[in-house]
Amino acid sequence: MLVLVTGSAGRIGRAVVAELQAxxxxxxxxxxVPTPHLADALVGDLTDAQAVRRAVEGADVVIHLAATPDDDDFPTQLLPNNLLGVYHVLESARSAGVRRLILASSGQVVWWQRERGPWPIKADDPPTPRGWYAATKVFLEAAGRMCAEAHGMSVLVVRLGWVPRSRGHIEELTALDWAKDVYLSPGDAGRFFACAVEAPLGPRFTIVYATSRPLRTALYDMETAKQLLGFEPRDRWPEGIEDMTAR
Ligand SMILES: NC(=O)c1ccc[n+]([C@@H]2O[C@H](COP(=O)([O-])OP(=O)(O)OC[C@H]3O[C@@H](n4cnc5c(N)ncnc54)[C@H](O)[C@@H]3O)[C@@H](O)[C@H]2O)c1
Known part of the structure; x- marks a missing residue:
């Protein structure tokens, strides 16, 4: 069973590739950009429909991570990478008969509830997107739901916690109390996606949250990921941070 990981060269992508390979x-x-330590790694752009179709060909599971991973210029970054890219990946997966789609959304889609409660935030609480990046993730979630309802695909959306990509992120996380409750270590991220590949899910649409173990308060509902996927985080801030400082 072949697993395609888009965004395989990125912070989360590298952790996911390593865990699946292990x-x-x-x-x-x-x-x-080229993906280190992976023989079957294609270089291409999400905006290139043909390149995406070639990548999806023969894959049983698609983990879609490639995106602009935070707020950025809408016309030149978010529009091509997070909207057109989603269209190409989901359409290619549908026409290629991919068995399961696993889509990387973000806790930023429930940002304002994260600030004011009530907690833990559930999957079916209404989205309260932080900004345009989060709005593109609401689109991703809606497109995933459409694929499940209209085409009978198995689609799992994960609203990821915060995997720092830089030393600046680590400093921000260190300074913010709430952020330590949504921290997601690369090790736990890798284990989450491996559980998502391996879990026996039928054709359905599901949204789950993934973070490491909260330091103080569970801001997101973690029960669904535990029950459906058997995912239980191992780390708690700042465990696993050393994996990031090497970048
Ligand atoms: N890191 C976090 O805290 C976090 C939190 C919530 C959600 N996410 C989501 O997880 C996913 C991975 O994030 P990350 O932190 O690993 O980011 P990252 O920037 O490290 O990785 C993203 C990868 O996608 C690739 N990419 C971007 N646009 C592309 C395009 N047009 N064509 C081909 N490849 C392209 C980049 O080259 C990069 O390697 C993203 O969808 C992001 O929105 C991340």
Whole structure:
């Protein structure tokens, strides 16, 4: 069973590829930059429909991570990477008969409830997107739901916690109390996506949250990921941070 990981060269992508490889899954990567330590890694852009179709061909599971991972210029970054890219990946997966789609959304889609409660935030609480980046993730979630309802695909959306990509992020996380409750270590991120690949899910649409163990308060509902996927985080801030400082 072949697993395609888009965004395989990124912070989360590299952790996911490493965990899947360690568990013996055949993995293909797709990114606009080369992916280290992966033989079957394609270099291409999400805005290139043909390149995406080639990457998806033969994949049983698609983990879609490639995106602009935070707020950025809408016309030149978010529009091509997070909207057109989602269209190409989901359409290619639908026409290729991919068995399961796993889509990376963000806790930023429930940002304002995260600030004011009530907690823990559930999957079916109404979205309260932080900004345009979060709005693109609401689109991703809606597109995933459409694929499940209209085409009978198995679609799992994960609203990810905060995996720092830089030393600046680590400093921010260190300074913010709430952020330590949504911290997601790269090790836990890798284990989450491996559980998502391996869980026996039928054709359905599901939204779950993934963070490491909260330091003080569970801001997101973690029960659904535990029950459906068997995912239980191992780390708690700042465990696993050393994996990031090497970048
Ligand atoms: N890191 C976090 O805290 C966090 C939190 C919530 C959600 N997410 C989501 O998780 C995913 C991965 O995030 P990350 O932190 O690893 O970011 P990252 O920037 O490290 O990785 C993203 C990867 O996608 C690739 N990419 C971007 N646009 C592309 C395009 N047009 N064509 C091909 N490849 C392209 C980049 O080259 C990069 O390697 C993203 O969808 C992001 O929105 C991340």
């Amino acid at each position: 568990r013996g899954w055949p993995v293909r990567g797709f990114d606009r």
